[in-house]
Amino acid sequence: MKIWKAAKLDFNLLKYYYKSICFTLLVPLAFILLYRTLVVGISFAMFMMAMTSIYTFSVADKNDMQRLYSILPISVKELVCGKYVHAFLMGGLAVLVSCVLQPVILRRLGTAVSLGEIAAAAAAGMVLYITYVCFQIPAYYKFGPIKGRVFMYVPVVGILVTMFLAEKAKVDTASLFGMLGDNRYLVPCLLIFYLIAAVFISIGISIRVLKRKP
Numbered sequence: 001m002k003i004w005k006a007a008k009l010d011f012n013l014l015k016y017y018y019k020s021i022c023f024t025l026l027v028p029l030a031f032i033l034l035y036r037t038l039v040v041g042i043s044f045a046m047f048m049m050a051m052t053s054i055y056t057f058s059v060a061d062k063n064d065m066q067r068l069y070s071i072l073p074i075s076v077k078e079l080v081c082g083k084y085v086h087a088f089l090m091g092g093l094a095v096l097v098s099c100v101l102q103p104v105i106l107r108r109l110g111t112a113v114s115l116g117e118i119a120a121a122a123a124a125g126m127v128l129y130i131t132y133v134c135f136q137i138p139a140y141y142k143f144g145p146i147k148g149r150v151f152m153y154v155p156v157v158g159i160l161v162t163m164f165l166a167e168k169a170k171v172d173t174a175s176l177f178g179m180l181g182d183n184r185y186l187v188p189c190l191l192i193f194y195l196i197a198a199v200f201i202s203i204g205i206s207i208r209v210l211k212r213k214p
Contacts, residue, residue: 002074006082007089013059017052021090024048025097032102036111038118040162042098042125047159049094050132053087054152057145080206083137084199091129095122123191128158130195134202141209 014021027048032041060066069079099122103113132155139151 002078003081003085006074006079007085008082010056010083010086013056016059017055020055021052024052025094028098029101029105032105033109035163036106036109038102038106038113039121039124041102041106042095042121043128043162044159045094045098045102046091046125046129046132047155049091050129050136050155051152052090053133053136054140054145054149056083056086057140057148061145076210077207080141080203080210083206084133084203087133087137088130091126091133094129095125098122098125127191127195128155128162131198132158134198138202138205138209141206141213 025045025048028041028045031044032038035041060069072079074082099118103118106113135154136151140148142148143151
């Protein structure tokens with residue numbers, strides 16, 4: 001599939017940033033020691049990974065790869081979709097590492113973590129991550145990695161809000177989902193609808209922006 005080939009191209013571009021990616025995956029493990037809350041720890045991991053979404057744009061811009069993209073047997077739509085597939089797979093990697101290692105650290109610290117809490121925290125992290133990416137990618141296509149660098153810090157807002165809620169409201173995953181009560185099916189459905197709509201709108205904007213570029 002050409003979309004997967006486009007995603008693989010982005011993975012190849014990341015070879016310049018392997019050390020940074022490893023750093024991004026490991027830093028949240030230290031962060032969890034401070035807050036000892038899984039939802040904050042995973043949210044921080046997604047914040048860190050979202051900050052790396054500019055890497056492929058930076059490498060492509062530095063090496064003037066627009067000429068290469070123009071001669072590849074891949075349509076603009078496939079190229080853009082490949083970018084999103086790559087971004088979501090990177091987010092999935094961050095969630096996987098966090099869901100395996102962070103609960104182990106919390107248990108070592110004496111904080112019990114259930115499978116339900118892990119699943120809920122992972123879902124919350126992915127909602128935040130997809131939201132970040134859906135804002136960032138169209139902005140990078142529109143303004144480039146230099147002028148669009150300010151959008152790299154969009155996740156900062158998300159993590160600050162998450163930390164504020166955890167610190168001031170003492171929100172934890174179990175109590176948050178317990179408050180849903182009879183609406184426990186409605187909220188997930190609304191979140192799924194939101195994510196699907198956000199992804200499709202973001203992809204549509206990215207395709208339009210890229211097609212209009214000379």
